[in-house]
Each structure stands twice: as structure tokens, then as C-alpha cells.
Amino acid sequence: MQNLIELLEHKNLVWHGYNHKTKPDAISSGYAELDEKLCGGFAKSSVIELISETAIGELRLLIPSINQTEGLVVFIAPPGRVNGQTLRKNNFDINKVIIVQTNNTQESLWAAEQCLQSGCCHSVCMWISSELAIHQIKRLKLACKKGDSRQFVIRRKKAESITLPFDLSLSIEPDFLGLNIKINKFVGGHLTKHFNLDMSHLWPNLAIQTNRQNIIQFPTTKVS
Template sequence: MNTLLEQLKNKRLIWQGSQQEQSFTGNSTGYAELDEALQGGFPQSGVIDIHSPIGIGELRLLLPALRYRQQDKRLLVFIAAPMQINGEMLAEFGIALEQVLIVQPNSAEHALWSAEQCLKSGCCDSVLLWHQQLEIAQAKRLQLAAEQGDALHVVLRQNRQLSLSLPVNLAMKLNPHAQGLEVQITKRKGGWPAHSFNVNMSKAWPELTLNQPTDNVVSFPRAKVS
């Protein structure tokens, strides 16, 4: 085999169509539709890149998985959130507030630095970072830090037309839907992108979803023609 190709394969820089991720173990997302699409759930560690408008339910999509991951007693970290994190809402949903850390850096560079330090420290199980511009080299550093600290890193960014595919475990695009969210998986390690589908949040968050439209059409019998 070509020496260069062999070196690239050894560094895991080439993915083959027949290659299977034997070591993948997914943690349930809390939503059956999403678990099925991801063949088990979110990865145990690594980076998830989420493109989403702000305030459409992107945090609600993550909360069931974040609550489950708190069982290992490590920290859940929110970095540079564009909104005020509601502690009462987190507590009501079952998030242990004594395991929550909120960081508000004064620059995008400090936010990236904070995320990397939290990830590789081993003290944090899940780190959520709101960040707009993420370059390939930065994504690689975050991925390495997440693997080093056995942590899950979620980067939330607003929808933008991006030409570069970042080296992350999972990438998704979110859009609002009457009963929850429309989700499109654009990249999945060891798998293929998937068509968009809807995640129904009406059971967990009935007050934040719209009721299914009812059929108010009443049919009348046709008049007989003599």
C-alpha cells in the first residue's frame, strides 16, 4: 500500500465506507426519534456542533441527556450563554444545581480557553459553549481536550452558510417546529448524514409546544339527484 495512505490511516485521517465504529456507545438523548436517528444517542465524549437559532428549544433538546450524565457527580458547565441560565427551570427539570458552573468570559478567545481547560480537567462531564466562529484547528483542540477529560462538549452556533466540515463527532442543524424541533444530522462519526425529522417535545414541555391542529371539517351527506 502507498506509504502516505498508510500513514494517514494510522493517524485516523482517512475514513473508509466499510469502516465501523465498534467502540461507539451512545447515551440516550431522552427523545426516541433522536435516539433512533443516532443509533443509540449522543456520544459519551467528544464534540457536538449544533447550528440553531437562539431560543427555539435547543437547550431543552439537551437537558434530558445532561440530567442523566450528572450521575457521575462531575460538573455541568455553561460558557458564554447569550441568555440568562434559569436555575429554577434547571432544578425543576432535575438538574443538580450544586454541579452547575456558569462562566461568562469577556471575549470569544477567553471562552474557547475556558472550554478547553474545563474539558481536559477531568472535573467536568458536560461543557456547553455558545460560540459563532470555530476554526478547524480550534475544533481539533476541543475534540482532543474532550477525549482527554472523558467529557462531552456541545458547541451552539447560529445557522450560517459554512463550507468547512469540522472534525467533530456529531453535527446537527435545528429549526423550530410546532411540536418541538426539526433536526437534520449533517455529520455523524461512523455514519452518514440523515434527512431532517421532527423531535416531539409535547410530553416533556406541553406548555411550550402548539397543539396538534384538529379537523373541524364536518361532512354532509350528498343530496340525492332524481
């Protein structure tokens, strides 16, 4: 009996309501707070949605988890030219970064699928603006499994009314010290309310140190 439960736990088929266990295939995202919420980090082969405005820190959120790799990192249809200097500064191996520019969503999805299932890519970051369908995400998921790779889909807003079969979906909004994150969907995990993620230790230049409204300064007393 004990063995059976262990086996099921190992296969990620048993869900514990009482504690956050680290998922076996999770890899740290580089942010302790986020790791805790995501039971250890981003799963190794999964399709992850990131709903975010441009330039608020969506890529910065991913950088620690995509630069610690041995495979290729592919950027598909980025919103501008990916700057090698920034990647280099964040310890990327520049020779393993591939940029793919596409003319439409179909091409992007095709390129993503090819990269994911090739087995030589670690992570694929794809910017998409149009509507997606269930079967497209399912194809990406299969490709991830086949090539042991991870797909991030970055888009501005959810464009369709149905729920897509992402493994994880995050909505992020800007915050003074970093980001305000909401987990929309998390297979095999808790849904949490908004939480703040402090990214100022990695990006001190892009954080605003303010006095929080819910913190009251300890009164200074004069000792006479």
C-alpha cells in the same frame, strides 16, 4: 476472523450499511426518536455542533442528556442569565452547575478546553458566534478524550466555508411540537433528511397541537 470483526466493531472501525447498531459509547439523549437516528444517543466524549436560532428549544434538546450526570455541567457564554429554577425543575444538581462568562471567543475556547480536560466536568455547553478554525475543534476533541467529557457548541449559523471536524453536527429549526432536525455531519453514521422530533411530552407548554396537513380526518358516518 470472527474475533477480528468483533474487535473492529467494538472499536467502532467497521461501519454497517444495513442496520443501525447502537454505538458502544453512546448515551441516550432522552428522546427515543433522536436516539434511533444517532445510533443510541450522543457519544460520551465528543464535540457536537448545534446550529440553531436562539430560544427555539436548543437547550431543551440537550437538557435530558446533561442533567443525568455526576460531574459538573458548565455553561460558557450563555445568551443571558441561566435560570436556576428551570434547571432545578429539570432535576439538575444546582451545586454542580458552573456558569462562565467570557469577553471573547478565545476566552470561551480556553475555558471550554480547561473544563473538558479536567476530568471533573461531564458536559460543557458553549455559545459561540464567531468563526471557528479546524485546529480549535481538534483541540476540543483532544480535551474531551482526555477528560472523558462532552462538548456542545451552540451557534446561530455556520460562519465558515470549510467543514469543521465535529463528531456530530445538527441543524435545528422550530416545529409545532418540538424541533425539526437535520443531521449535517455524523461520523460513523447515516445522514438523514429532516425529521421532526416531538418534545411535547417533556415540554407540554411549549408545543402547539395542530392538525397536520398530511393527516386526513377519518370521516364520521351516520348510521341510521
